[in-house]
Amino acid sequence: MLVTAYLAFVVLLASCLGLELSRCRAKPPGRACSNPSFLRFQLDFYQVYFLALAADWLQAPYLYKLYQHYHFLEGQIAILYVCGLASTVLFGLVASSLVDWLGRKKSCVLFSLTYSLCCLTKLSWDYFVLLMGRALGGLSTALLFSAFEAWYVHEHVERHDFPAEWIPATFARAAFWNHVLAVAAGVAAEAVACWMGLGPVAPFVAAIPLLALAGALALHNWGENYDRQRAFSRTCAGGLRCLLSDRRVLLLGTIQALFESVIFIFVFLWTPVLDPHGAPLGIVFSSFMAASLLGSSLYRIATSKRYHLQPMHLLSLAVLIVVFSLFMLTFSTSPGQESPVESFIAFLLIELACGLYFPSMSFLRRKVIPETEQAGVLNWFRVPLHLLACLGLLVLHDSDHKTGTRNMFSICSAVMVMALLAVVGLFTVVRHNAELRVPSPTGEPYAPEL
Numbered sequence: 001m002l003v004t005a006y007l008a009f010v011v012l013l014a015s016c017l018g019l020e021l022s023r024c025r026a027k028p029p030g031r032a033c034s035n036p037s038f039l040r041f042q043l044d045f046y047q048v049y050f051l052a053l054a055a056d057w058l059q060a061p062y063l064y065k066l067y068q069h070y071h072f073l074e075g076q077i078a079i080l081y082v083c084g085l086a087s088t089v090l091f092g093l094v095a096s097s098l099v100d101w102l103g104r105k106k107s108c109v110l111f112s113l114t115y116s117l118c119c120l121t122k123l124s125w126d127y128f129v130l131l132m133g134r135a136l137g138g139l140s141t142a143l144l145f146s147a148f149e150a151w152y153v154h155e156h157v158e159r160h161d162f163p164a165e166w167i168p169a170t171f172a173r174a175a176f177w178n179h180v181l182a183v184a185a186g187v188a189a190e191a192v193a194c195w196m197g198l199g200p201v202a203p204f205v206a207a208i209p210l211l212a213l214a215g216a217l218a219l220h221n222w223g224e225n226y227d228r229q230r231a232f233s234r235t236c237a238g239g240l241r242c243l244l245s246d247r248r249v250l251l252l253g254t255i256q257a258l259f260e261s262v263i264f265i266f267v268f269l270w271t272p273v274l275d276p277h278g279a280p281l282g283i284v285f286s287s288f289m290a291a292s293l294l295g296s297s298l299y300r301i302a303t304s305k306r307y308h309l310q311p312m313h314l315l316s317l318a319v320l321i322v323v324f325s326l327f328m329l330t331f332s333t334s335p336g337q338e339s340p341v342e343s344f345i346a347f348l349l350i351e352l353a354c355g356l357y358f359p360s361m362s363f364l365r366r367k368v369i370p371e372t373e374q375a376g377v378l379n380w381f382r383v384p385l386h387l388l389a390c391l392g393l394l395v396l397h398d399s400d401h402k403t404g405t406r407n408m409f410s411i412c413s414a415v416m417v418m419a420l421l422a423v424v425g426l427f428t429v430v431r432h433n434a435e436l437r438v439p440s441p442t443g444e445p446y447a448p449e450l
Contacts, residue, residue, distance in 0.1 A: 001279040001340050008348065009283050012290035013183070019297040038162055042170055044221050045152050046177075048108065051214035052144060053178050055115065055207040057185035061285035062193055064271035066200040070125050074272065074404075078393045081268050083131050085393075087138020089386035095142035096150075104151035105224040107143055112215030115140035119211070122204040154225045175359075179296060182289035190282025203282075242377050248368045251426040253381045256361060258419035259319065261388035262326070262412045263354065268393060269405060270347050273333060277340040284344070288351040295355015311360040312427060318357035319420050325349040326413040333406045388415070 067077045091098075099107040114136050121133030152170070156162050192202040242249055274284060295318075302309040325346040332342035369377050392408065 001274065001277045001344070004341050004344060005280050005283045005287060008344070009287040009290060012287055012294055012348075016290055016293050016297060019294070019301065023297070023301065035162075037160065038166070041155070041160055041162075045148075045155075045170070046174070048214050048218045048222070049148050049152075049174065050177060050181060051210050051217070052108075052111065052115075052148065054181045054185055055210040055214065056141075056144060057182040057289075058189055058203050058207045058210070059119065060182075061186050061189045061282045062200040062203050064268065065275060065281055066122060066204070067130070068271075068275075069200050070130075072127070076127065078268070080130060080134050082390045082393050084134040084137050085264060085386045085390050087135040088141050089138075089382050091139045091142035092145075092382050095146040099143070099147045099150055100227045103224045103226050104147050104154065105218060105222045107147035108151060108218045108222070109215045111140055111143040111147060112211045112218070114143070116208050116211045119204040119208050122201055150227070151222065151225060154227065155223065159223065159225070175296070176293075179289060179293035183286045183293065186282045186284075186286030186289060188282070189285070190280055193282065194280065242370065246368070248426065248429055249377060251422050251429065252361075252364060252368055253377070253384075254422040255315070255319070255419050255426065256381050257384040257388060258415050258422065259322070259357060260385050261392065262322065262415055262419075263350070264386070264389035265392045265408060265412055266347070266350055269408065273329075273343050273405060274340055274347075277338075279340070279344070287348060291348045291351035292355040295352040295357075296359060297355075298352075299356050299359045311363040312430065314356045315360040315364065316420075316423050316427065318353040318360065319416065319423050321349055321353040321356075323413065323416045323420055325353070326409055326416055329409040330406055330413060333409060335406065 064077060067080060072080075102110070118133045118136040118140055121129050121136070124130065124133075149171070153167060156167055156170075157164055188206070189203040192198050192206050193200050196202070244250065270284075270288075271281060275281060299314055301307065302314055303311065328346040328349075329343055331337075332339040332346060365378075392411065395408065395411065
């Protein structure tokens with residue numbers, strides 16, 4: 001597994017680099033945004049946001065290993081993960097309202113404080129302290145995925161009065177570098193945990209200075225902004241009406257809940273599947289992120305002018321790949337006949353599918369869900385998503401250790417077949433809907449090349 005992991009990492013990284021270089025060469029020269037005020041503003045955002053993302057990714061490879069290092073049983077670790085998921089959905093429901101009330105800048109600083117405390121709890125062997133850390137982690141995750149983007153959009157449009165058409169360019173670049181940071185974070189986690197011999201708690205300690213620096217930069221460089229609050233009950237009621245009145249939204253939410261709940265369970269299971277066979281966890285995680293980056297690059301190529309495939313087709317392909325991968329895992333994790341290399345390949349395929357799935361789903365959500373109802377609809381999407389993931393982990397907790405992992409992959413296979421049926425249903429509903437197609441490149445609005 002050691003050689004396989006490093007070889008896969010090198011191959012995937014080279015593939016990503018090759019695709020990105022070929023895309024840059026094939027891209028016609030565009031008008032570069034040379035507005036110094038915009039570039040300075042964008043840099044102020046990126047330096048804080050990227051530090052926050054790097055700190056988040058740095059903790060991912062060794063979370064399960066740390067709990068194992070503290071001699072907790074798999075069932076106890078599952079409960080810790082369930083606590084984190086429950087905290088994420090609870091705080092995720094109110095995060096937007098909290099951010100608008102508290103202020104976006106203060107919310108970003110609060111993120112750095114709560115996530116630092118979450119990292120510090122990992123130094124404790126006490127189970128209750130670790131549960132509290134998971135709850136803090138859920139709050140921090142909710143703030144990370146709401147406060148930073150909200151601050152940027154408000155400053156971009158309201159304070160600096162830059163063209164709204166430039167916003168997608170900023171977040172597209174942020175999404176690319178988010179993948180790069182995730183790959184680098186896996187290598188860094190492996191370096192501090194194994195190469196330096198500091199143990200599985202080291203990545204969590206190393207994340208604290210990054211979080212402190214992100215909070216300090218936001219406090220010093222960012223201005224505060226607020227927004228008019230919409231009542232939480234009205235937001236949820238509007239989202240529910242939209243969900244029930246539009247079959248496309250309902251099917252899209254079904255696909256998201258089924259697909260992403262399986263991904264949450266995969267996040268829990270990959271370490272106990274590969275770690276007993278000597279896999280370098282940080283490098284394995286970096287390989288996963290490189291596979292996801294490869295999927296994102298393939299999405300951009302597939303939807304480009306040359307191939308002009310549609311997000312609906314790529315969403316279908318992503319679900320099919322995950323179905324196939326989970327069937328592989330039901331055989332490769334069979335007790336007494338484990339095949340870690342085959343499992344590793346299946347995990348890489350799942351991450352490749354994620355690279356296709358998330359931009360496809362993002363595009364379809366923007367087209368199907370009215371902008372005024374997106375917050376409410378996404379709140380309703382999150383509830384079954386996290387509920388399914390929590391139920392899956394609890395089922396695994398109650399099962400026999402030797403067969404539980406294989407049974408869980410079998411259940412996930414059935415769930416993904418249901419997601420595939422939902423994709424077929426959505427495809428049937430929207431196949432003649434021109435609104436859900438990627439527009440011709442000649443009709444795209446100008447966005448700055450940064």
